[in-house]
Amino acid sequence: MFSQKIQNIYQLGCKELWSLWRDPVMLILIIYTFTVAIYTAATAMTDSLNMAPIAIVDEDHSTLSERITSAFYPPYFIPQSTELNYMDAGMDAGEFTFALNIPVNFQEDVLAGKAAAVQVNVDATRMSQAMTGAGYIQQIIQSEVSEYVLHNRKVSSMPVELEMRARFNPLLDQKWFGSVMEIINNVAMLSIILTGAALIREREHGTVEHLMVMPVTVFEIMMSKVWSMSLVVLIAAFTGLKLVVQLALQVPVEGNLLLFFFGALLTLFATTSMGIYLATMSKSMPQFGLLMMLILIPMEMLSGGMTPRESMPEVLQYLMLIAPTTHFVELAQAILYRNAGLNIVWPSFLWLVGIAVLFFYVAWKRFKDTIHTMT
Template sequence: MRQTLINVYRLGVKELWSLWRDPMMLVLIAYVFTLGVYSAARAMPETLNKAVIAIVDEDRSPLSQRIASAFYAPQFAPPRMIDWSQMDAGMDAGDYTFVLVIPRNFQRDLLAGRAPQAQLNVDATRMSQAFSGSGYVQQIVMGEVTEFAQRYRGAATPPVELALRTRFNPALDKSWFGSLVQVINHITMLSIVLAGAALIREREHGTIEHLLVMPVTPAEIMLAKVWSMGLVVLLAGWFSITVVVQGLLHVPVAGSLPLFFTGAALCLFATTSMGIYMATLARNMPQFGMLMMLTIMPLELLSGGSTPRESMPELVQTIMLAAPTTHFVQLGQAILFRGAGLEVVWPQFAALGAIGAALFALSLQRFRKTIAQMA
């Protein structure tokens, strides 16, 4: 046992030195856990931030001025007051995402009981802001018109008052969700990439033949790759959460980081084994990259990180219970978002341990077969 541990340790150190001499992998790790997390958190698809809006005010009434003053940060940039002749040219040039046209006699027709119409032009090529922003504009305009018509601010008291209390994210800041989910997804992706690339790199460089003549077993070789690549991903994930998520994005973490990274280590045991298995199927890095894309996309999209699992078909939910990412996303969201303890997430820990053991055994069997063919 002592010699096995020494072999696993020394082989793992060799893997770390091999990774250190691979600048492209180092750049990928640095980018994914820094700029990748930051940009994803700041550019969530449904986020409306500083949208450019222009207003053609042909009415020039107190109501039109009131509507124009209702658009403010952070959802909208300060409105640009333009003429009718500037609208089409500005839309064609992409200067405006929204152009609101308030026609003449808009306030007079409203007070006279008529149904005046305002026109909203939307640049739908900016999809992330067009769909959510048009709803915001309609709500703002209708709210100001209703309040003006009632001659006072505020709506009538409804018969039932609904008291809303937002937990875990009281400001409804979408960057909180986006940053932590990206860290969870990147931990999964990088562990598969690094473990698989380590095996393929040895095959391409011819060092796998050197290992075959050494007094080491396939299990020791696999364990070395698992702990070394898992350690790199854990350190990168810790740096991303503490420096990028908490430091730059100011996202609070509700739960225990040591508990989260313990669950991450169990997930890495499964995903690194998966990466090694995929590397035994691929002959080179391009093939491994194609195989990884076919694997990582379902793991990220169907594990509950992007969309709730409850909205998926029951068959998909059942199948994805065999994926380690499903349980990792559940425990990650429970710990980081809701501050859950071990008494809440222990089923996910047990599931990750069982899945990791099964994937390691399967990968070890395939790895032994591959080595036997090479020998």
């Protein structure tokens, strides 16, 4: 009896894989999600300062002002000399992220020891570059003024020397973070899409009724979808991690991949159950897509991948403990970034086991009721 159930689950899962193989749209989505999407997230969505347009209004036309003007160059800035009457209009039009105004008699005031001010306007709507760029501009101006006046770029001396060491990402490279986090997010997203789409496709084609007249149970139908779609996502995630993250982007991954993918498997058990549950709640594929967006976007935003959970309100911190992505992000970052072992990440694994069992039971109950209603 038990062997027959295993055989039914295996054969039904093979049917799911064959149906997926004959769906070119889904195949393209899988390939794109774990190749182009990962590379784009790692390289295009950078938080560092890169090619920021800056307008420079030099009203002094002195040696010092020219030194400051020439200090802004690519790849950090794209300098553009302009006139004072166009500076504000250019920022209003979104042409400049920064606008630097060097006033008349600036060099004379600096050499005379008088208070000299330089105006820097920052377009704060461009948050990814505004704060970083403002700090860069301040450092550049201070360095140039110090070297011109004191013939030394050292701005000030501190009684305490600060030694900063960036661990786990010593170069502070955005690619290290963006590429791995994209894989983590795509595992949850793709598993929900594939499982839910498979169930809705069967319902639209009328094959669910055919399954119910066969000697198979609702549990066997669900398990077949869970293992087949989880296998596809695991293979795609492994391929993306090896080919895109490690080979193309040259991001070192020092953690135990076997432990990471075991955590991914537990997460997939929960997210595929979510996909089945959402599919039973939906009457069509567009409705399923809308429901998935309402669930998936908050899960990814509040799981700790974009913003540390410690920075969120306490209510959200406790509420997101029920989300599998919260614990997957926690264990994935610990394993892949910090080479953590099972002795450190075991609480996350325990949470995932409980959440996966709960989600599977709720989805099984809902699927069973839906099938009985249909029959």
